[in-house]
Amino acid sequence: MKPFGIGICLWFDSEAEDAAKFYTSIFKDGRIGTIARFGKEGFEHHGKPEGSVMTVDFTANGQKFVAINGGPIFKFNESISLMVYCDTQAQIDEYWEKLMAGGGKPQQCGWLKDKFGLSWQVVPTIMDEMQKDGTPEQVKRVMAEMYKMVKFDIETLKRAYKG
Missing domain, CATH: 3.10.180.10 (2,3-Dihydroxybiphenyl 1,2-Dioxygenase, domain 1)
Known part of the structure; x- marks a missing residue:
């Protein structure tokens, strides 16, 4: 059985990819993993253009993160x-x-x-x-x-x- 893990999700307006690049450049073993993009589905909820970055998985110093472009709602x-x-x-x-x-x-x-x-x-x-x-x-x-x-x-x- 795979052990339960805890991850960190960082909410951005539209800077998720830039932030992931910034953080992976600072910490050892920094790397960007999967970049998921918005599709047509759910546009009425997210309002983001099709093909724009939705989430970026990245690792910095052994810690896994997800950066999400969730809009300006949360700071x-x-x-x-x-x-x-x-x-x-x-x-x-x-x-x-x-x-x-x-x-x-x-x-x-x-x-x-x-x-x-x-x-x-x-x-x-x-x-x-x-x-x-x-x-x-x-x-x-x-x-x-x-x-x-x-x-x-x-x-x-x-x-x-x-x-």
Whole structure:
């Protein structure tokens, strides 16, 4: 029996293919799979031209996604974000720069919105270790520094942890 899986579906107005190309260019092993197109059927519901892109299956860093051109009804908001865990400052810098490309907007505490409005968190893996293994005072210092940051700086977090 095939195990149950969970996938991620991202709703776009009409940018599904552009978004899939953007995300697959950023993450390792990124690839686009099946592109399904709208037919004449259901036009009264979707209003999309026959032959235009309906869905794009893609994989980024081993995670499977479906991007759908569902129209302008729904917009991304901060209640859902995708997290990119990074071991080094170079990784944080790289993913931050790539996800910000083309009109992204930085936000506090490692969050950003990409050019499509999707929220991301680019976070150092060491944060989990510090919060799990640190004393209450160490965690307090790290959190105080974290709240001052937009893009995370691992060395500043380490200094705060050490006191």
